[in-house]
Amino acid sequence: MKKVAVIGGGASGMSAAIHAKREDPDAEVTIYEHGDALGRKLLITGNGKCNLTNAGISQECYHSRTDNGIISHILSRFGTGKLLDFFDGLGADLKERKGCYYPRTDTASTIRNCLVLTIKEMGIGIRLECGRTSLEELCSDHDAVILCMGGKTSPKTGSDGSGYALLQSLGLSMVPLFPALTPIETEEDLSALKGVRCEAGLSLLVDGEIRAVSKGELQPFDRGLSGILAMDISGEAARQKSAGKNVQVLCDFAPFYPEEEFRAAIAKKQKQNPARGISDVLSGMLHRKLVHYLLHDLDSREPDFMEKFTDTIKRHPFTVSGRMIQDYSRAQTVSGGLDLREVTKELEIKKLPGVYVCGELLDCDGICGGxxxxxxxxxxAIAGKASVSRRKGEG
Ligand SMILES: Cc1cc2nc3c(=O)[nH]c(=O)nc-3n(C[C@H](O)[C@H](O)[C@H](O)COP(=O)(O)OP(=O)(O)OC[C@H]3O[C@@H](n4cnc5c(N)ncnc54)[C@H](O)[C@@H]3O)c2cc1C
Structure with missing residues (x-):
């Protein structure tokens, strides 16, 4: 009888255990979780609604510095359809909103409960509060060990970075870690914009060159820019900042108008309301707090006012702060991790046959949206299946 140990009872760990047991129902599969419950982080995902996949899953939606084809290989074997079938089989009813999939209940605990119920029904062992596990001991006692300890965001849910430390101690090549899917912290104090929600376009400028663009609803906060559009380019902002580059974000506060149309719209509104000053005209188009913030330093009597005015609204520069490089407090995931060239297509560590690595521990991070x-x-799923298919001593 095969024996498999899964370290970490989060999303990847529960999937690994279920897929291993399904592949070989005779196998003895045990999850070692150092927290007091399985899947704690799942409960806080998607604002408590758990956005668990997306209709548009493809390799382009992921970032990795070391991908050698593994990401597309994994996604081709386990795409959106496979994931939907998997959760259907666990008894979860899902729904789709703008390409994003959620549990029908809009409650993340539905997903966790279906996973945990299945794990118990299948007779998978669960060792909660397992304490420090020794990889050496687990390896000598099991045919395969699957490392699923997650990243280092929201450490209160159990993902405290200990998985990275373990991989590092094994002498494996690691890609430096940065917070990703996190608000972008700026040098500018944006407390005057608190409460504003507006449509915007962001361009990430690295040493003057555009590296990434995003569009959507912007939510400024006192120390920077939040919202999905900011989070999607935050990993790249942090990586470039840490490389000592000059990193700026140019914000287009009127992305719904190309520049010429924007000028024409302003001119038309001024003509319709000749008694109004420019800030009152603009207040009919943008949030009033935003108008005050943007026009603060401009003098409408200056000859180049209109150019400066268009610039400040269509290309408003913010300087990315170095603070965001190590601030994981608001991040949803980690960029970096185990170099993907260290593992096979079955996610087995090449230098350590029988040991597999999953989830956030790997150098692969996705954009927002499941x-x-x-x-x-x-x-x-891939590592779980592979773990019971290998013969001891193979590799
Ligand atoms: C606030 C927030 C919202 C998010 N929302 C979404 C979303 O809506 N959609 C989406 O796709 N992604 C979302 N994410 C990201 C997503 O949660 C993670 O990418 C995903 O959970 C990673 O899965 P994992 O199995 O690698 O790690 P985790 O789910 O973090 O699981 C790791 C598990 O390992 C355990 N563990 C750690 N170290 C040890 C050890 N040494 N011994 C034993 N056990 C250990 C931990 O306690 C934990 O249970 C969100 C993240 C956050 C923080």
Missing amino acids: YNLHWAFATG
Whole structure:
């Protein structure tokens, strides 16, 4: 009888355990979780609604510095359809909103409960509060060990970075870690914009060159820019900042108008309301707090006012702060991790046959929209199946 140990009972760990047991029902599969419950992080995902996959899953939605084809290989074997079938089989009813999939109940605990119920029904062992596990001991006692310890965001849910430390101690190549899917911290104090929600376009400028663009609803906060559009380019902002580059974000506060149309719209509104000053005209188009913030330093009597005015609204520069490089407090995932060239297509460590790595521990991070949970479930599925298919001593 095969014996498999799964370290970490989060998204990837539960998927790995279920897929291993399904592949070989006779196998003895045990999850070692150092927290007091399985899947704690799942409960806080998607604002408590758990956005667990996306209709548009594809390799382009993931970032990795070391991908050698593994990401597309994993996604081709476990795409959106496979994930939907998997959760259907667990008894979860899902629904789709703008390409994102959620439990029908809009409650993340539905997903966790279906996973945990299945794990118990299948007779998978659960060791909660397992304390420090020794990889050496687990390896000598098991045919395969699957490392699913997650990243280092929201450490109160159990993902405290100990998985990275373990991989590092094994002498494996690691890609430096940065917070990703996190608000972008700026040098500018944006407390005057608190409460504003507006449509915007962001361009990430690295040493003067545009590296990434995003569009959507912006939510400024006192120390920077939040909202999905900011989070999607935050990993790249942190990586470039840490490389000592000059990193700026140019914000287009009127992305719904190309520049010429924007000028024409202003001119038309001025003509319709000749008694109004420019800030009152603009207040009919943009949030009033935003108008005050943007026009603060401009003098409408200056000859180049209109140019400066267009610039400040269509290309408003913010300087990315170095603070965001190590601030994981608001991040949803980690960029970096185990170099993907260290593992086979079955996610087995080449130098340590029988040891597999899944989820956030790997150098692969997705954009917002269910891509990171999908990666966790997909890698768990591949490694779980492979773990019971190998023969001891193989590799
Ligand atoms: C606030 C927030 C919202 C998010 N929302 C979404 C979303 O809506 N959609 C999406 O796709 N992604 C979302 N994510 C990201 C997603 O949660 C992660 O990418 C995913 O959970 C990673 O899965 P994992 O299995 O690798 O790690 P985790 O789910 O973090 O699981 C790791 C598990 O391992 C355990 N563990 C750690 N170290 C040890 C050890 N040494 N011994 C034993 N056990 C250990 C931990 O306690 C934990 O249970 C969100 C993240 C956050 C923080």
